[in-house]
Amino acid sequence: MSIAIHHGNCLALLDDVPPESVDAIITDPPYGQTSLEWDRWVDGWPEVMARVLKPTGSIWVFGTLRMFMDRRDEFSGWKFAQDIVWEKHNGSSFHSDRFRRVHEQAAQFYRGEWGSVWKGKVVTMDAERRTVTRKKGRPAHMGIIEGATYTSEDGGPRIMRSVIYARSQHGRTIHPTQKPEAIVEPLILNACPPGGVVLDPFAGSGTTGAVAARLGRRAILIEGRNDYVSALRARFSGDLLLAGGTT
Ligand SMILES: C[S@@+](CC[C@H](N)C(=O)[O-])C[C@H]1O[C@@H](n2cnc3c(N)ncnc32)[C@H](O)[C@@H]1O
Numbered sequence: 001m002s003i004a005i006h007h008g009n010c011l012a013l014l015d016d017v018p019p020e021s022v023d024a025i026i027t028d029p030p031y032g033q034t035s036l037e038w039d040r041w042v043d044g045w046p047e048v049m050a051r052v053l054k055p056t057g058s059i060w061v062f063g064t065l066r067m068f069m070d071r072r073d074e075f076s077g078w079k080f081a082q083d084i085v086w087e088k089h090n091g092s093s094f095h096s097d098r099f100r101r102v103h104e105q106a107a108q109f110y111r112g113e114w115g116s117v118w119k120g121k122v123v124t125m126d127a128e129r130r131t132v133t134r135k136k137g138r139p140a141h142m143g144i145i146e147g148a149t150y151t152s153e154d155g156g157p158r159i160m161r162s163v164i165y166a167r168s169q170h171g172r173t174i175h176p177t178q179k180p181e182a183i184v185e186p187l188i189l190n191a192c193p194p195g196g197v198v199l200d201p202f203a204g205s206g207t208t209g210a211v212a213a214r215l216g217r218r219a220i221l222i223e224g225r226n227d228y229v230s231a232l233r234a235r236f237s238g239d240l241l242l243a244g245g246t247t
Contacts, residue, residue: 002219003213003220004220005206005223011044024197024199025053025058025200026208027060028202028208031063032067036176043074046074050077055112055116058118060108062106063106080107088168090168118193125155132151133149135147181214195217200219206235208221210235210236
């Protein structure tokens with residue numbers, strides 16, 4: 001599987017990506033909520049990304065509720081599909097007068113018709129044995145609910161829960177906000193077909209690329225900082241093909 005690594009500002013570099021060539025965008029942008037030097041919201045990036053996404057594509061964006069509320073106008077051209085909660089094993093205590101935060105979120109958006117968006121079924125193998133008959137229906141805020149009777153087996157597949165526990169990355173990480181692969185994997189399985197192309201315009205240490213390659217997807221990674229680009233090149237040297245990258 002190929003991974004293309006591009007160094008520079010994603011807003012400018014996206015001109016090199018052909019229109020409607022990307023199956024899914026999975027990204028963890030700067031939230032603009034810390035004093036880290038690179039953590040500055042990039043104005044207009046959600047709209048710029050839309051050009052390269054296939055009509056069947058969607059975008060998963062990591063963030064916090066505060067970020068999505070502060071930046072809601074930036075997503076006005078997008079339709080909200082769903083969100084997941086990443087439950088971490090530890091958290092941050094920025095404020096002694098608020099709850100200890102042990103979660104972040106990721107939200108999925110799309111442009112055209114929900115029925116045309118590619119959707120991979122993501123399951124966990126923890127079903128309990130039971131038979132369920134589901135009536136046909138269509139709640140206004142959801143898609144079509146198919147009527148069916150199905151029997152699940154103990155330890156069989158069950159649609160993955162939207163609250164996903166994954167240990168935060170600590171210690172020997174490349175990046176200070178490096179995401180665990182376990183939280184990126186369900187998003188790629190959900191949004192990008194096998195063999196398809198995933199774009200991460202804020203690649204950091206390249207978690208999206210690593211998971212994409214392992215799952216048989218191609219990846220385009222864009223990162224603005226020299227040091228992280230060097231780390232990306234080191235991480236993906238060896239058996240992975242570096243194709244189409246610029247420096
Ligand atoms: C939250 S981090 C991504 C971390 C990544 N998910 C990981 O697991 O390592 C966001 C990254 O976006 C990069 N960045 C910020 N502005 C950028 C821009 N305009 N173009 C490209 N990269 C940018 C930062 O340098 C930072 O590494």
